[in-house]
Amino acid sequence: MPDATSPRAEHDGPDVNADHAFLASLLQHPSRRALLALDAQGRLIVGNDRARSLVGGQLEADLREALADGMRQLAEHPDREIQHRHVTPQYTLDCLLRAVTGADGKVLGYTISVFSQDEAPDLAESPDRARWRFALENAQDGLWDWDAQRDQVYRSGRCFTMLGYARDAFAGSFDAWQSLIHPDDRPRMKVALHAHLTGERENYIVDYRVRDANGRWRWVLDRGRAITWDSAGRPQRVVGTHTDIHDYKQIEAQLRERELILNQAQHVAHLGNWSWDPENDKLWWSDELYWIVGLPNTQAPPKFRNQRHLFTPESYERLHAASVALLKQAKPYALEVVMLRPNGERRIVQARAEAILSDDGRVQSLVGVLHDITEQRQAEENSRWRNDLLDRIAAMGRIGGFELLVETGELHWTDENYRIHGIEPGKPLRFEDTLPSYTPESAQKLQVAFQRMLREHIPEQSADLCYITQDERRIWLRVTGSLELREGKPYRITGLTQDITEEHEAGERIEQLAHYDTLTGLPNRFLFRQRAEESIEIARRNNQPLALLFLDLDRFKYVNDTQGHEAGDLLLQEIAGRLRQCVRASDLVGRLGGDEFLVLLREIARPEDAAVVARKIIEAVGRPINLAHGESQVGCSIGIALLGENNPDLESMLRAADTAMYAAKDAGRNTFQFYNASFYERVQRRVTLEQELRQALARNELHLAFQPTVSMEDNGVACIEALLRWTSSSGESRFPSEFIPVAEDCGEILPIGRWVLGEACRQARRWHEAGLQFGRIAVNVSPLQLRDPEFGSQVLEACAREQWPTDRLVLEITESALMRDSDVLRNTFALFKTNGITLSIDDFGTGFSNLGYLHRFPLRNLKIDRSFVSRMDTTPNMLELTHAVVSLGHALGLSVVAEGVETENVLQLLRQQGCDEAQGYLFTRPLAADEMATWLAAQA
Template sequence: MPDASAIAETTALDTTLVASLLLHPSRRALLVLDATGRVLASNERARTLIDPEMEAKLREALASAMAQLADHPGREVQYRHEQPGLTLDCLLRAVAGPDGGVRGYTVSLHNPEEAPDLAESPDRARWRFALENAQDGLWDWDAERGEVYRSGRCFTMLGYARDAFDGSFDSWQALIHPDDRPRVKVALHAHLAGERESYIVDYRVRDANGKWRWILDRGRAISWDHAGRPRRVVGTHTDIHDYKQIEAQLRERELILNQAQHVAHLGNWSWSPENDNLWWSDELYWIVGLPSSKPPPKFRNQRHLFTPESYARLHAASVALLKQGKPYALELVMLRPSGEQRVVQARGEAILDQDGRAQSLVGVIHDITEQRKAEETSRWRNDLLDRIAAMGRIGGFELLVETGELHWTDENYRIHGIEPGKPLRFEETLPNYCPESAQKLQLAFRRMVAERLEEQTADVCYVTPDDRRIWLRITGRLELRDGKPYRVTGLTQDITEEHEAGERIEQLAHYDTLTGLPNRFLFRERANEAIEVARRGEKPLALLFLDLDRFKNVNDTQGHEAGDLLLQEIAGRLRQCVRSSDLVGRLGGDEFLVLLREVARPEDAALVARKIIAAVGEPVALGGLDAQVGCSIGIALLGDNAPDLESLLRAADTAMYAAKDAGRNTFQFYNASFYERVQRRVTLEQELRQALARDEFHLAFQPTLSLRDGSVACIESLLRWRTASGELRSPAEFIPVAEECGEIIPIGRWVLAQACRQARLWHEAGLQFGRIAVNVSALQLRDPEFATHVLQACARERWPSDRLVLEITESALMRDSEVLRTTFDMFKANGITLAIDDFGTGFSNLGYLHRFPVRTLKIDRSFVSQMDQASNMLELTHAVVSLGHALGLGVVAEGVETENVLQLLRQQGCDEAQGYLFTRPLPGEEMATWLAAQA
């Protein structure tokens, strides 16, 4: 409880804090806190209910509530404090100073079980908010219980009986138009999340007749828990359906205003100064509100007929009229006996005698009360309509059919960017519309007149005087007079934002965001249309499938931004290479499609392909550096082999791969045999991925014999594949596919392990041979872990590494790298020998042969087989043998099949030979038998 000094501080609290305290029910426990949450004062109930321990717990629990009120001082935060044997409902309010800052807090507490009548009645806040907003229907949402109270007006405004639905939240949601529900959800969430001070949204609901009716829904959370979650939200429903019918209201109000302008009541009077005789017409009696059965009051006694100010002006004007003959025209306020005021226009003139004296006075009283009311109402309504029109960018117009004269509202002038008031004619405005839009407007106008169409709407493009392109929705209604077209009236709405948003959506959905070309979806749509036209007209059509060559190099060396710029440049060049009637699209990545319409001959498609290759091949400047790429193009013609778009795409894609196989930067027409090869390759790749798991591989072995003593110097391991169906696959066919798809890595490890294991078994059986040889792919050599895997395989299979030969191709040495050098260093340190297979068919760098641990050159069988038939081959093999010996390398001849060739190799000094002359490749067991026979 606070001490005396703290209580003394409460005297310094301003009236705002006291007023806040008085808002709490007097029977509750009340606390006054300063801005830090320290208790300054409390009532008797609080001192008996709250001990120091509870005060400390409350301070901690209410900390988050005070933090919430620091951001939202206008809220009321509720919190339920529970402890064994006691439950307290707490209500916390902030007290703001003159500067808007929080000066302190008031807290009221009560035990709901002990005093349930102290809880605030829901009706209190409910009806207080309804009175503040003065709207039609009232609703109150208890978020904790999920119940919603709605006043009867919420339902009767829609034609339903009172309490037509239950108190659930979803019952009203079911009435909301499906298109409007997301907006309602967003608006409500924004308020409940504290992003907006109040909830306000308009939407459509289904009324009792099944029609959609617009309402305005407004609300505000009036109670929050200590965690910042709303507990109660109250609000109102207002019927705004009429405001959504702007066009109908405009015509209706125009008619009302026109009628009001023609309302007029005129009364006349005359007075003779000589005999003081005054006469009123019957209409004047009605205007003044006096019975016509009595004589009118004398001039001097008419003070009571006007307001004091009006009578003073009328009296002064009447004196001047009587003495000087000066006419008057005044607007006055008359007072009827009932107290009703009437606004009149009073005019008076003097009839003079021959001497210039007033012989009589005459005048008229024009009751313009209704006119003034109508004018005031008209001004208010026109101002309202102008505001609505300006907010919605809606202008009105009137077009006279006979003369073509055009009248616009001020907002319509502003929409078109023209100074208001400028005279207009329909035909004079047409040049400012885009040609297609001008034709559309003329056609709509002529059809309305000729066919008596009641209403027409057209979306058109207009160019303003300052060269802005705007989109307008013009809706016109034809009016007849005496059965003939008289005029067209209607509305002009600026829909530029709506149209541009639609164009942006269209662009994103159908065009490539990088190049601006049609994407694959739009390309397919337009290509199918072109194919249908081609079929009906029997006119040829060609599809070009383009894939850029060396594009990856640009991305890798200059970055993806440079790659994007390159693609944009290539897209522009492709457009320039084809006709406007042709179609260019981006399939994705660096792939493009070109559809050529009405191709007279296949050669014409080839001409376009050459033109594209030349254009794409030109250098492209990218940030100070030049990039140069090429393209491979596949061409497919619409016909029997490609009757539809899908077939055309497959055929052109296949032809593109044929162009790449032909050396790239060229084009190829679709060829069925190449397609079959592609399909064959796909099948091989799919089967390869399962072959190892299915144990379909096995090894064959072929020996290499020393030409010096006839001993078996080495045995080469050869991979063989027999599928589950029993079909034997050629290594020349499946090895390249395995390298391309990456399967050569696991297959190569299997071959190495199997070869080492078989060599160990032969050795343990006492068979005599030198080394075991295994063919290695260039792809395996690029693996940083390859050397480690080789050494691990030798150790695992217990085969000496110095009796292992790895046969590689010349091309494997061309890609010199740190990984390759490290790998060869490990091989050299462990005695692993390298042999260059098929030597003479590649482009070796002799420096590599010297630098790397190469010990053997194997002369390709294509040279060896022709030694005894072509002298140049004999010389070539002799050169290879001499080169190998000059480099300190052993030389092996492959493909030896005759004794004659063998003798020529001996004469040239070749070291070893391999071929069918000795034996064909044999399985492991047969190879063991052959080895045993050599002993």
């Protein structure tokens, strides 16, 4: 080793500024140790006498190599002390390596102290000295010293006594203390210790709970630091302290709880607070104040001078002036201002603030609160609005309030109550003084109601009373009282008084309207039913005959349509008077509605008497009636039902009489019929048909049959008629003559007609595409379809959809369809003529033929009804009649078709008369579509 006394050995050495740092480091070593100073590269700078005698030659080289890892460690962690034990055959040397750093924290070099335990064991720093030195430096309560290499922990007495244990109560190992730590806190403690020992954190600090001698958990703050490390960077010695922070933790929990309660209270009260330090311009807001202002509490509150945007201009000016006075004169303020949130919402707040003064009277800080009273002001405004509204409602609804003090009999009224009773508001009243103004019955009722409340403690009573005002007006009042008890005794009665005069009078009028027909003055259906049921009960009990007549006027609709509803009303009034004259005073006459009337004959001697009354009514109703636009005449159809086994009550009698009335209409009108079970069955059959017919299309129960029309000239198939058929889901076949009228009455003929048209055109196209020869396809059309303004366009759409030429379509209509000439009919026929659609008159001769109609409309065919054709060769004059029809058709420019041809003889007669086409069983019966195709193929 070079001369240790040389100040500049092997190099120029550190500069003068570094010398003080080296000297300071050397003074921290025991003076009797061998001391060495190295530069940043680990080269020797200087050493003391002990170093010269102990370290030299090969030992120096070995130490330099052994301490190289320690120097690299200190380069990263210059605050550490590196211990190294170097063993040679002669010595066992303990080395302590430290770094020397400059003002900028960079490593300037290293110092090494070396001593041999064999020669001078007293030179080593004692463990107690090192422990107490660290404890004094950190000024903590309990001291612990952990020798990581031997896993031994020294703990001062305070570590035990702070937990109530005796000194050395448990072993000096790391795990002994670990077992005392709360299981939930152990992971956190280990994480903190590991972070320090691996160099992630400069110090080790963590708080956790430890079980004390009484088994309770106590909070401890544990802090420490590794003070020596081996050359491999492992901690050798860690020293630290335990501090009892249990009381602090409890105070902290209490403070948190109180802070939470305070914040919650402020939130509930919408109360935010603030403080401002004028000297440092530091402003603080509570969380609730952030909410009131509408700003996030993650940002700093705006400075005082930048808060103009938080208020309306007028509010800010007042608040600014008050704040200046507070800051300069310490004058507190209390203002109501309007804040503006960033989203434009307006909040009404009460702002209060005052100054905190220093000892010399200067303003030290300002504190204040903002109380959001927006909802309160809105509630107050709503309350005022509701009170005003209630006053207006009370006046509009004529509702007054009252208070009756039980002990004194004093009576207090609201102003509206005074006005209701017609008394000047404010006049002193007693309950007894008001009773004479009620009618005797009402006064007694009111007294009894209040006496029951007081005697039986009934909570509430209500009564409708009649009161006579000072100007002799009679008014009706609804008084409702509620009893209030105090200490179990009646104290007062409070309640409402409502003027129900109009309601009472309206009730009387409603009673009249509810039971009598307003037009005729007869009992309406409700009163008639009530009285009829009473009469039926008496008749059954006394075994007396009773009859019910159901009347329906004939031709009443004609009067309404031609002369107007006013004339119809006058006619009904006249009929009602005539009906009263036709019956006795003991009988009951009522109006069911429209032009239907009911007559209940009580105490008749025999059932036949009902027929006598019916004839009398028919004769009276049939007499002419003088109306504004002239004389009119109507009739009536009457159904009669008798009380008996088949009709034991009013409902059954009404059904029976209604059925009999329809029988009278079927019998020719202006007559009467007694109830007949067979006719009822026919009516029921019709109802059933109507119900089933509405579902027939959806259930695919309808289908078409087809019958050809043959040309007389060449025997070719001139046309094929599509005929509607219905087979119900039960397999029952329904005849067209039965269900077609029902379909027309209930309106189902319209969707069924559209289906027939489309299906017929679709089938005709299939036959045509199959190469079968025929002329046109014919479809029957109901008069109801012709009245539909959309029917013409629907026909054209069906032809286009099914790709069937319109000039190969024939629409067969009845004569009655032409009787109702209208713009709709003429427009539809014009559309058909434009598109080449053929119109044919079906069943000619069975209706009311009108040559004018035949000439006016664009018809092409006449079909002679089968009732004429089938009797041509058997009935006298029928041959001449058919010949006249054929001649008439030709004279009008129409081709004539004869239907119902069943014999060859009839066919020849028709040829002789010049008939153009024929149809009937002689050629084929109506066939299904596939059968028709086979028949057509056979004609080729």
